[in-house]
Amino acid sequence: MIYDIEFETLPREALTAIQLRRLMATLERVYATVPFYRSRFEDAGITPNDIRSLEDFQQLPFTTKQDLRDNYPFGMFAVPMDNVVRIHASSGTTGQPTVVGYTARDINTWSELMARALTAGGAGRKDIIHNAYGYGLFTGGLGVHYGVEKLGASVIPVSGGNTKRQIIIMRDFGPTILTSTPSYALHLAEEAEEMGVSFEKLKFKYGIFGAEPWSEQMRQEIERKLHLKAVDIYGLSEVMGPGVAVECHEAQNGLHIFEDHFIPEIIDPATGKVLPYGETGELVFTSITKEAFPIVRYRTRDITSLNPEPCICGRTLVRMKKVSGRTDDMLIIRGVNVFPSQIESVLMEIEGIEPHYQLVVDREDNLDTLTVHVEISERSFSDEVKVLQRLERKISHSIKEYLGVSARVKLVEPKVIARSQGKAVRVIDNRKL
């Protein structure tokens, strides 16, 4: 099913025309109302009138996370506070949080896009959605919540945490769709098993998971353990929240970007040069319908590529590949670049271990070292030390073979690695201490 059949299946020329018109209006508005954009455009010697095509647009300067921090908390808002009805903020795990605002119309647009995303992920009006994304300043909980109501399905606003109670609700209320981070979905599976509740007997058909990177192998693991079809949803608070892009459950192969509201670009993170379709680089977004917090050429730091080929679901919207990581969580271990999700892919292929891991980076004698902590399964737990040592060597060998990185592997007991209720902490970097 497609929620907005007109806008999700537009011919490319019609879509481009809409994008250009909306972009020009956005540029006029930010130039007139946000001092930051006016001075950036002036520094670059550009006025909104100079932008006449989507190619001209590539001359505009980028906006970075630092720019948002410099204008903390409300400096980038393009409307007076009396028109702002909602405020969210990013978690701020990598520094000061960034604060974003929404007008009533923005909330309506976001809800529409979330309704589209949920529909792409398999939801319909009859579904009951167990929403375990955190409610609060994080955009996940409320973003999904409003989308479900717009769609006309039923939402259980359970939020993250209190995991045992979640399992009881799942058993008793019979939700058909689960929304949570992929790491929390696995934790729910684990807790259910301990409580003797089998996911096989629950009513879930689809899970719509996002807010953190997760590998294709992790998807298979989740689908197997939770007995549902898992689709990927992407978004970020600076651009809106969840619902910027989503996979369709038909193809589960790349996330359709809602291009009638956001213009994506892929750039070389080192030079800022725009890269053609198919090439991997940093994702950049411009919002073209937002009122309170429009954003121009925002560098997301997320690494992906764009695929314009038609999709079996009928949507004409470009697809972004599953995000493999962020430019700022790329590890450089003795000169070799590696993303946590690549290590995850290798781990998931190995028998006898669980999908719970943490990467610890240290610096010894000026050299970076990587230790992979990974849980062994209950079954392997009772194996002899010799067997376990062999398993450690096997994992270390696979990481070296596939990724070219030397890593120490440390097997840990089941349930030792901290479970997260939202975004999982995959990397502990001791080098900064």
Ligand code: DLL
């Ligand atoms: O995580 C919004 C969201 C909520 C998306 C619920 C999906 C579901 P922020 O807290 O601002 O917003 O974090 C945004 O999370 O730049 C990515 O690095 C990462 N991220 C989000 N979705 C995905 C995904 C929400 N599907 C940052 N795959 C983004 C990989 C993701 N990374």
